[in-house]
Amino acid sequence: MRTLTRGLAAIAAAAALTAGSLVPATATEPVIDPKGYWSAERLRAAAAELPVDQGSPVPASSRALGWGSATTVNHTVGRLFLRTPTGDTSCTAAVVNSATKNLVITAGHCVHPGGPGHAYYGNFLFAPGWNNGPSAHGYWSGTAVGASAEWTQSKKWDHDYAFVRLAANGGQQLANRVGGNAVAAGAGHVQANVQIWGYPVLAPYTGQDAYRCDVSTTRVNSYAPDARAACGFTHGASGGPWLKDVQSSGLGTVWAVTSRCESPPAGGSACAGTALFAAPLPAAVFALRDAVGAA
DSSP: OOEEETTEEEOOOOOOOSOOOOOOOOTTSOOSOTTSOOOHHHHHHHTOOBOOOTTOOOOTTEEEOOOSSTTTOOTTEEEEEEEETTEEEEEEEEEEOOSSSOEEEEOGGGTOOOSTTOOOOEEEEEEETOSSSOOTTOOEEEEEEEEOHHHHHHOOGGGOOEEEEEOOBTTBOHHHHHOOBEEOSSOOSOOSSEEEEEOOOBTTOOSSSOEEEEEOOEESSTTOOOEEEOOOOOTTOTTOEEEESOOTTSOOEEEEEOOEEEOOTTOSSSOOSSOEEEOOOOTTHHHHHHHHHHO
C-alpha cells in the first residue's frame, strides 16, 4: 500500500505471501464457495500474516474480544475475502439492514482501486464472525458490488465506502441469521463511545481474530473531511464499521468505515499503529445501498 497523503496510508490487506491455519468447516456449514473460486487453500493464503516490522504497538484501547457468548460476539462483522489483479486478500465488512437483508458495507478501496479506467475487484466472499477460521454462520458469496461515483471516477477519499450484496445461503438471508446494523449519514466527526471493529493482518495482528477499539473520535481540523480515532489497527482492517449507539445485543449504527491509518513519521505505506481515519458517510450512502441491494 502506498501513502495517500502525508501521514495517512490505506490499510486494505495486501495479498498474502505465506500460508496460515484454517479451522475446518463443520458439517453444519455451507459449501465454502458455490461459485468455485475459493477453496480452503486459497483462504489459508489470503488469511496469512505478512512478514513486517514487529515493532507496531497495540494501544491499550485495542483488545481481542472473547467469542464464547452472545454478549461478546458481534457476528455482523466479518472478513471480506476478494480477488484483485495482484492476488487474493481480505478486508473487514459489516452486515447492514436492507430490503434484501443480504448486504454488507466496507471501504470503497476494498472493492475498486479508485479513479477512472479501473474495474471492480471480484470473487467476494464474506465470513461473518470469523474467529481463527469460519464461524458457524459459514460463507456468503457476493453477487453484486458498488462504490460511489466519487470513488470510482475521482478517487475521493471522503467517499471511501461501498456495499457488497450476497447470495442467500440455504434459503436464509444473512441479516435474518446474524442481525443487521443501521446506517447513518451526516454524523458529526466528534462521537463518544464508538466501537471500531477490524481484522488487521499485519503484526502484531494475524488477521485470524476480530479486534475492537472503544474510542471517542475527534476531528483533525475544521476543514478536514476525516474523523480520527486513536486505534492501532493495521492493513486488513479497512472497511471495518465505526459503530455508535451500540445496543446490548452488539448491534449499532454504522456512521463511517475505516479508510486509512496514520503512517510513521518517516512516511511510507505502513501503519504507525497510532490512529485510523474515516469520513462520516454522506447522504448519498442510502441511494447506493438501495441500488446495490436491488442489483
